[in-house]
Amino acid sequence: MSAGNQTPVGNGLVKWIDSRLPVFSYLQKEYAEFQSPKNFNWFWNFGAILTFMLVLMMITGIFLAMQYQPNTELAFDSVERIMRDVNFGWLLRYMHANGGTFFFIAVYIHMFRGMYYGSYKNPRELLWILGVIILVLMMATAFMGYVLPWGQMSFWGATVITNLFSAIPLVGDSIVTLLWGGFSVDNATLNRFFALHYLLPFLIFGVVILHVISLHVSGSNNPLGVDPKGPQDTVSFHPYYTMKDSAGLAIFVTIFAFFVFFAPNFFGEPENYLAAQPLTTPAHIVPEWYFLPFFAILRSINFDIWFIEAKLGGVIAMFGAILVLFVLPWLDKSPVRSAKFRPVYKWFFWIFLLDCLLLGWVGGRAPDDLVFEGLALKVIHLGYLSTFWYFFHFIILLPLLGVFERPKPVPKSISESVLGGGNAGASATAKPMEKA
């Protein structure tokens, strides 16, 4: 951060441009000299991975859009045409379809990393909120994108999810009509979903820019959750983190490529290779895997709560499960960021992670299935339990932990922790946050 404002970079042309539009000195400052804590672990790779995935999705998507037909009569066959007759169309489509999956894998890891290391805490609340906005936009984009191939799950998934909005009192039916562009999921629905599916990634891109700007104001958090105290605690972003991000990205892409080329339909619903049949309901409608935890929460509220009907209750719970993330920075009152120094929170973090996985499992099963043969425990019972725990964790547990948990002593600085010894001068600048 100490390094040059308006550092002259490059040759004459670069300087000429830079003195009129300082893009080069901006990149120099924010991506080359930018000082980052030197103790990141590999979980700090996912920002770069997510940026890559977003760009990959946009590029493959634009080429797919050149061949795709957003018309109920043509959509399914046009996707098959892409798979068969368009040069490397199968590669574009499989990268795009599996890209959605890997985008969500990366974003969920990124978020759990933020939760473990308290990356949402002061001064990064807005950074976190922008991230949650990106998540919401991603979910909308993914949902509408899944409708486009117009297979059985596309159609019935769209029908089920859009119908949820009808639970909203007074305006619900109008909202559904607006989403459909008519009185059922039909051609108008497909057309507007295609238009929005094309639009939303650009909005995501915009929010990502805000996310990064905000990150560069506060600087990155780190596994210790202790602010850097000076140059001894940081390295310049380039070459240290450009190199590390490249290595991590290459490993991630290797795994991604394995699925694209050798198991391209592993994450997909087989039934979506059947063209949409508006008169034939599939026996088991399931969303894509990355929505399953939220789907489980939706279905777990299958009882009326006072005057709130079950359907509305489920919808409130499902959206609440996402909305609660917005206020997370104010629910977790603990002054210590990293779970490394929070002996109780650490356990509840892992329990929460398991709870989310359990919700995902529940979302993929029929509610009335038995969990074990011969045991009267149904999937829906686990759904109640895991839904309860999800909200209990955020609304009850986190505020209480902030008050009652006794954190371990936090190192005075990153260098002190890394070197295992004292670091002169660091304690002098320590802020109240680290003393807690």
Add this chain to the structure above:
Amino acid sequence: MGIVSKLRRTAAVAGFAAVAAMVSTAALAAGDTKHPEERDWHFSGIFGTVDVHSAQRGLQVYLEVCSGCHALKQVAYRNLSALGFTEGEIKAIAADFEVTAGPDSEGEMFQRPAIQSDNFVSPFPNEEAAKAANNGANPPDLSLQVKVHPDGANYIHALLTGYADAPDGVEVPDGASYNPFFRGGFIAMPQPLFEDGVEYSDGTAATVDQMATDVVNFLQWTAEPEMQQRKKMGFKVVIFMIILSALLYAGKRKLWANIDH
């Protein structure tokens, strides 16, 4: 995904082929659907390739047996060159079918023999005609059947070879057949394959098992015509990425060697 949910999805898809009412009563009567047997396919695994000879025989079975009811509309005759058919053979296969073309200069539609660039001609002009001719059931398009069913290849083989007499006490509805691999047990499709139902030109004995295997090899190719190109490219990409990852990782180690972190 657990095996149970996969099975449930299998059942869900299969249900589409049969008359809805038939399935709902059948589910009560026949009990559990049988699991398909796991078979060793030439195309499975990351090294798997198309068994071209078997797929060629499978085309013959499709043309002589299945194509009376089942369409294959995603595949064009020209695509058969990937299975080793010559241009002459492809033209001859296509010429057996008639397509409606036009309008001509008089404004009239006319019939002409299919050509290489046409997609496989469907047996029925529309779904209603297909249902009317098949006791109310719509025979599914076969282009993607291997992908539509979880464990599709094993399922289709099991279904084609799995026709049996109904167990005692199970009454098969009129117009349906008993097949324990089909959801509910009653399928609208009568047993399609019988010993020596086709005469293979390469002298292979046309047992039911052989014909079912050949059809599955053919339908695997119609479902994923890109499979071999995909796997071949996959090896290059994945090996390249592993080497690149290793180099970048080594570079990172070297760069960070003198930083305490």
